[in-house]
Amino acid sequence: MAVAIDEASKRLTFGPGLRALADLASASHRRAVLALVIVCLCAFLPGFFTIPPVDRDEARFAQATKQMIESGDYVDIRFQDESRYKKPVGIYWLQAAFVKLGEAAGVPRALTRIWLYRFPSLICAIGAVLTTYWAALAFVSRRAALLAALMLASCLLLGVEARLAKTDATLLLACVASMGALGRAYLGALSPARADPHPWGLAALFWTALAAGILLKGPLILMFVGLASVMLVTLGRSFAWLMRLKPIPGIAWMLLLVLPWFIAIVAKSGDNFFAESLGRDLFAKIGSGQESHGAPPGTYLLLFWVTFFPGAMLAPLAAPAVWRARGEPGARFLLAWIVPAWLVLEIVVTKLPHYVLPLYPAIAILVAGVVDNGLLTRQRWLARAPAWWFIFSVIGAVGTIVLNIWVGQQAGVMAWPFLVAAIILALFAWWLLQVDGPDTALLRAVAATILFAWALFGMTLSAIPRLFPAQELSKYVRFTAGCADPQVATAGYHEPSLVFLTGTELRHASSGADAADFLKEGGCRFAFVESRQLNSFAQRAEALGVRYNRVFRVDGINISGGRPIAVTVFRTEPTP
Numbered sequence: 001m002a003v004a005i006d007e008a009s010k011r012l013t014f015g016p017g018l019r020a021l022a023d024l025a026s027a028s029h030r031r032a033v034l035a036l037v038i039v040c041l042c043a044f045l046p047g048f049f050t051i052p053p054v055d056r057d058e059a060r061f062a063q064a065t066k067q068m069i070e071s072g073d074y075v076d077i078r079f080q081d082e083s084r085y086k087k088p089v090g091i092y093w094l095q096a097a098f099v100k101l102g103e104a105a106g107v108p109r110a111l112t113r114i115w116l117y118r119f120p121s122l123i124c125a126i127g128a129v130l131t132t133y134w135a136a137l138a139f140v141s142r143r144a145a146l147l148a149a150l151m152l153a154s155c156l157l158l159g160v161e162a163r164l165a166k167t168d169a170t171l172l173l174a175c176v177a178s179m180g181a182l183g184r185a186y187l188g189a190l191s192p193a194r195a196d197p198h199p200w201g202l203a204a205l206f207w208t209a210l211a212a213g214i215l216l217k218g219p220l221i222l223m224f225v226g227l228a229s230v231m232l233v234t235l236g237r238s239f240a241w242l243m244r245l246k247p248i249p250g251i252a253w254m255l256l257l258v259l260p261w262f263i264a265i266v267a268k269s270g271d272n273f274f275a276e277s278l279g280r281d282l283f284a285k286i287g288s289g290q291e292s293h294g295a296p297p298g299t300y301l302l303l304f305w306v307t308f309f310p311g312a313m314l315a316p317l318a319a320p321a322v323w324r325a326r327g328e329p330g331a332r333f334l335l336a337w338i339v340p341a342w343l344v345l346e347i348v349v350t351k352l353p354h355y356v357l358p359l360y361p362a363i364a365i366l367v368a369g370v371v372d373n374g375l376l377t378r379q380r381w382l383a384r385a386p387a388w389w390f391i392f393s394v395i396g397a398v399g400t401i402v403l404n405i406w407v408g409q410q411a412g413v414m415a416w417p418f419l420v421a422a423i424i425l426a427l428f429a430w431w432l433l434q435v436d437g438p439d440t441a442l443l444r445a446v447a448a449t450i451l452f453a454w455a456l457f458g459m460t461l462s463a464i465p466r467l468f469p470a471q472e473l474s475k476y477v478r479f480t481a482g483c484a485d486p487q488v489a490t491a492g493y494h495e496p497s498l499v500f501l502t503g504t505e506l507r508h509a510s511s512g513a514d515a516a517d518f519l520k521e522g523g524c525r526f527a528f529v530e531s532r533q534l535n536s537f538a539q540r541a542e543a544l545g546v547r548y549n550r551v552f553r554v555d556g557i558n559i560s561g562g563r564p565i566a567v568t569v570f571r572t573e574p575t576p
Contacts, residue, residue, distance in 0.1 A: 032146050033130055040126040040153050043450045044162040046458030048122060051163065052468040052497070053114045055560040058164045059470075059496035060084065062117040065095040065165075067504055069111065075264045079496070080504060083269065085276035089261050090215030091167045094120035112478075112501055117165035124170040125162035129153045131173060132361040135180030138187055138194070139330040139365055144372035147439065148364040151311035154446040155364075157357055159453055167217050168354040174213035175224055175358035181206035181245070182225060183333050186232060189241030190329050199244055207250035211257035218277055224358050227340040232333065286348050295351040300342065305388065307353050308360055310429075310445035311367060313389055314438060316382045318370035330369075337362040371438050386430050386438075389445045393426035393452065400456050407557060408464035418455035422448040469493070469556030473528055473567060474501035476551060481571075483524035491515040491537065492530025493567050495560060512537030519572050520544050526551075531566040548572055 053059045064077050064084050077084045077092060098119040102110040110116055129149050136145035152158060161169040181202050188195030196202045213221025233239045265273045305312045325331040338359050345355050370376055377383070397419040404412025429444035465472055473493075477486050478501070488502050491509035499506050509515040512533030517540065519525050527548075529537045541548060551569040558565045 029142075032133065032142070036129055036133060036146070036149050036153060037126060039150060039446075039450070040129050040162075043153055043159055043453055044122055044125060046454045047456075047462050048118060048163050049115045050462035051114075051457065052462075052471040053500050054164060054468075055470075055495045055497045055558075057166050058114075058117075059500050061091060061167070062095065062114060062165045063496055063500040063504070065092045065099065065117060066111055066500060068092055068096055069099060070504060075261065076268055080499060080506075083272060083276070085265075085269070085273040086281040087167055087277065088215050088218055089265070090212065090217075091120065091170060094170065095165060114165065114500070118163060121164055121166060121169040122162050124173040125158055128158070128169065128173040128176050128361070131176040131180060132364065135176055135183060135361065136365045136368065138180070138184045139334065140369040141372055144368040145365075147371060147442070148361070148368035150446055151308075151364040151368065151442070152361055154310060154449045155307070155360060156309050156449065157307035157353055157360070159449075159457075161354055161357065163457065168357055171213055171217045171221065172357050172361075174209045174216060175221055176361050178206055178209035178213065178221065178225055179228065179337055179358075179362070181209065182228065183337075185244040186241050186333050187329055189244055195244075200246065203244070203246040203250050204253070206245050207254045208257070211254045214254075214258050215261065218282065220282075221358075223344070224337070224341050227344065228333075228336040231336040231340050235332065235336075286350075294349045297346040299351050300346055300353075300356050303353050304356075306392070307356075308363065309392055310389055310426075310442065310449050311364055313386045313445070314367050314371060314376065314442060315363065316385045317376040317438070318367045319382075320377045320379070321370045321375035322366050331366065334362045334366050371442065376438055386433050386441060386445075389426040389441075389448065390423070390430045393423045393448055396452050396456070397423055400452075400460050403464070404460055407466055408460070409466075410463070412460055412463070414463075415455035415459035418451045418459065422451040422455065425451065466556040467559055468497070469554050469558070469565060469567060470495055470497040470501050472554045472556065473498060473569065476569060477502055477526055481524065481526070486524045486526055487518075488526045488528065489515050489518040490528040490567075492533040493528060493558070493565060495558065498528070513540035515570075516540035516544060516546055519548055519570065520546050522572060525572045527570045529568050529570060531568070534568065537570075546572075 053062060060079055064079050067078050067080075068074050071078075074093065074096065075089070077087075077089060095117045099110055099113075099116045102113060102116040107113060107116065129152050132152050133145050133149035136148045140148070158169065158172070161172070184194075184196050184202055185206070210221060210225065229239075229242065233242075262273075304315075308315070322331060322335070326335060342356060342359055345351070348355075400415055400419060401412060404410055404415065425444045425448035429441040429448065432444075433441040461467065477488055487505070487507075489507040489509045490498060491512050491514060494508050507518060509518060509527070512529050513536045515527040515529055515533070516537050519527050519541065527537070540546075548570045549572075551571055553566060553568045555564070555566050557563070
């Protein structure tokens with residue numbers, strides 16, 4: 001993109017927003033980094049500490065980590081009595097480290113504090129934003145690099161992943177670090193003046209990031225890096241630039257980092273880990289819609305407008321300039337980062353929104369470079385895209401209010417000022433786009449998105465207990481059971497969050513009758529019986545002569561199943 005950008009910059013008049021960014025970026029990298037950290041904290045912290053464990057993936061990861069700590073076995077990965085070999089061990093080690101830190105700091109009941117398990121996601125999400133800023137500096141100006149990082153920081157998809165104790169925010173950091181190093185090696189080979197002054201440090205970063213990605217999510221990071229490299233080698237008909245990454249010592253270093261655990265898990269489980277993680281998880285997703293997540297090609301393109309909001313609204317306006325610059329080294333690398341991996345993910349049958357997250361930093365850099373140089377198209381049919389800043393804000397506000405009223409059975413007035421402010425900012429971002437420039441408009445949209453995050457995550461989701469029935473069910477057992485070692489069984493409601501909050505020893509009853517058999521064993525016992533299992537529970541309890549008390553009923557919504565549920569709690573002892 002260098003030729004088009006340099007020519008445009010001679011005639012460019014910056015808007016007030018980009019001038020502020022330019023002042024901040026030119027002042028020092030330290031101030032730019034500080035500003036990005038503050039924006040990230042404003043965007044990611046609402047709801048971080050207050051939203052209960054979310055089913056199913058977050059609760060599964062957290063429970064497996066919890067069992068590692070309980071058992072002291074940091075090699076094997078288990079969920080209750082079953083092996084959990086879908087992902088390698090990296091995320092569990094990171095989560096366990098923060099839980100242990102919480103215990104050392106005196107956090108009460110640290111093992112069931114879900115926010116401790118979320119810290120790796122939060123820190124790595126911030127790290128991914130900062131690394132995007134660093135990676136962008138090889139392609140665009142400082143102010144454009146800052147703008148690209150702000151786009152990623154306000155991205156709705158990253159905002160969700162930063163709040164969940166999963167692998168995706170951590171994998172994003174590894175991907176951006178590895179691709180940033182790869183990009184610097186590629187550009188340095190084409191222009192010695194742009195070569196990194198510390199080639200061994202760049203190579204160490206690249207191979208360490210690859211090792212981290214493999215330990216987090218297996219070979220997925222190799223797909224992103226490999227597809228981009230193959231495309232660049234094919235277009236340039238040379239792979240000499242890859243030598244800048246010191247492949248022989250680099251591969252040895254990567255293997256040194258990843259092999260010890262893989263050897264340990266094979267020694268413990270045989271080939272079970274690879275059979276489950278590769279055969280039943282990774283490869284199964286290619287040809288079938290695993291866990292009802294199948295979708296046709298083009299799904300990610302449709303989701304992009306929401307998941308990369310608000311930056312996505314400028315992507316159509318930037319596309320013509322990116323296409324014209326496709327032959328320039330910077331644009332060629334960024335497109336190689338995006339296009340082949342995107343096509344592969346569209347072909348894969350199983351689709352989840354976060355699969356394309358590692359491609360969003362490259363999109364942000366491309367869009368920021370075009371915005372920075374005043375090259376956005378003025379074609380009328382494309383120029384209408386920013387109107388969706390306002391439209392999506394209105395839809396999001398209405399949806400948040402409906403969620404409060406319909407599910408939360410409350411007005412949710414605490415969220416209203418944030419929603420109104422978000423709508424006003426989004427409206428100004430659209431209306432004044434041509435007056436103040438796309439940079440200022442985007443900054444307003446970023447601010448609107450952060451305000452919406454406060455309303456949705458901070459004021460709504462964390463304030464609706466019905467969305468998290470496991471939280472309500474476990475409270476009685478944990479705090480008011482009146483006995484030292486309560487035993488619990490659940491019939492009809494089997495979510496990982498219930499295991500995480502209630503205890504690893506939670507028994508899963510196959511039916512209401514099985515739950516009655518459980519209560520018959522005596523002692524301080526509780527049975528959580530979902531409404532569809534009540535008849536079989538009552539009939540079996542009567543037949544056995546079980547004496548029990550009905551404690552209370554929890555009405556909620558199973559967000560993983562998307563349906564209302566009602567769970568009644570029974571116990572063998574009189575209530576206090």
